[in-house]
C-alpha cells in the first residue's frame with residue numbers, strides 16, 4: 001500500500017452522475033459496467049455503493065472471476081451479474097461455477113451457444129445473446145442467426161431473454177448512414193430475423209456511454225453505461241464529473257542542467273530546470289507511454305522526463321517553480 005500516491009474516489013459524485021444518467025434515460029433499465037476493477041475504481045466498492053445506495057440491479061463484468069469475487073465478498077448483494085467476454089463456457093468446471101454463484105454468461109459466439117445449450121443444468125439460465133453488428137469482435141454474425149434459432153428450438157428454447165450488441169464508434173458524433181447507425185440498423189434486423197424464425201426477444205440493449213450521450217438506442221429496454229458514470233463524456237454533452245482524482249507528492253527535487261543524464265538509460269535532459277520525483281510508476285498504472293507528456297500542475301507546465309519507472313517517475317519544471325514544492 002502506498003501512503004503518498006492514491007486514487008481518491010468520491011462516491012457522492014458517482015451518485016450525481018447516476019442521477020444525471022437517469023434524467024437522460026428515464027425509462028431504461030441499467031446494466032452498470034464495472035469490469036476491469038470498476039474501471040480502476042474498485043470492483044467491490046463500485047458494486048456495493050451502486051447496488052445498496054443507488055439501487056442498481058444489474059452489473060456487467062468481463063470475467064467469471066470478477067463475478068465470483070462480487071458474489072463471495074458481497075453475499076447480500078441481490079443483483080444480476082453478467083459476464084461479457086471471458087466466459088469460459090467450454091469448461092465444465094467453470095460452467096458449474098456459473099450455477100453455483102448465480103452468474104449469467106453473455107453468449108458471444110456460436111461455440112458458446114452450443115456449450116450453453118448442451119449443458120442441461122443451464123436449461124433455466126436466461127439466455128443473453130450478443131450480436132455482432134459490424135464491430136467484428138464478439139457476438140453471433142447475422143448469417144449465423146438462422147442456425148442459432150434452429151438450435152434454440154432443438155433445445156426447447158423459444159426466446160432470447162436479452163439480445164444485445166455493442167457499438168464500435170459511438171464516441172464519435174453520429175451522422176446518418178455512419179457506422180453507429182449501420183450497426184443499429186443491423187441490430188434491428190437481427191432482432192426481426194430471430195423473431196421471424198419463431199424466437200421471441202424479451203429484452204434488448206445496445207447503448208454504451210457514447211450512444212447514451214447522443215440518445216441512441218434508448219428505445220431498447222436496457223442501457224449499458226460504463227465510462228460516463230465514472231465521469232468522462234465522449235462528445236461534450238455529458239455533464240458528469242470525474243469520480244476520482246489521483247493524489248501524490250514529491251519525494252525528491254533538485255535543479256538539473258541541460259545535457260545531464262536522468263534515470264535509466266541516461267536520458268539526456270533537454271533544458272535546465274527543476275527535476276521532481278513522484279512515487280508513481282507503471283506498476284501503479286502511470287504508463288510508460290506517458291514519457292514526454294506535457295502536463296499542467298497548478299497552472300505550470302511540466303514534462304514527464306525520461307523513462308517512467310515501475311514505481312517512480314520524474315517531471316521537469318521550469319527553474320522558477322522551486323517555491324511550489
Ligand SMILES: *Cc1c(COP(=O)(O)O)cnc(C)c1O
Pocket residue numbers: 033035084165166207208209210224225226227228
Ligand atoms: C465496456 C462495455 C460497455 C460500456 O462501455 P462504455 O463506453 O464504458 O460506456 C457496454 N457494453 C459492453 C458490451 C462493454 O463491453
